[in-house]
Amino acid sequence: MNSIKIPFAPISKPMEASAGKTGLWRFLRPEIDVQRCIKCGICWMxxxxxxxxxxxxxxxxxxxxxxxxxxxCANECPVKAIKMVREEGKP
Ligand code: SF4
Ligand code: SF4
Structure with a gap:
């Protein structure tokens, strides 16, 4: 599968949204398998x-x-390179 070429444009930067910092309460964590990733940028979009x-x-x-x-992101990734895993210590 060919990857889509997206011009590098730093228009999007991680920032605090209404949910604030999520590190303490998030119970599922997306993990990217970079070997499988085709760099399409869909998760970013x-x-x-x-x-x-x-x-x-x-x-x-x-x-x-x-x-x-x-x-x-995991749902939209066309090659299933993102897996949602349970955070340690979360039910
Ligand atoms: S789309 Fe993925 S990276 Fe973005 S907030 Fe949801 S789980 Fe996190
Ligand atoms: S959507 Fe999947 S394949 Fe595309 S950049 Fe994100 S992790 Fe990589």
Whole structure:
């Protein structure tokens, strides 16, 4: 599958949304398998809190300070490179 070329444009930066810092209460955590990732940028486009940034090579990185664990990124990833895992110590 060909990856979509998205011009590097740092228009989206992780920031504190209405949910505030989520590290303490989030119970699911998205983890990206970079070997599987095709660098399409879809997770970056869909994250409602703009907590995913793409580096210069198009690899996505998640800011876990503000990620609320909604799972939209995992749901939208076309190659299932994002897995939602339970946070340690959470029911
Ligand atoms: S789980 Fe939700 S908030 Fe966290 S990176 Fe994915 S889409 Fe963004
Ligand atoms: S949606 Fe999936 S394949 Fe696309 S950049 Fe995000 S993790 Fe990589």
């Amino acid at each position: 869909y994250c409602p809190d703009a907590v995913i940034v793409l580096d210069e090579e198009g690899v996505p990185h998640i800011d876990y300070e503000y990620c609320k664990g909604c799972g939209i």
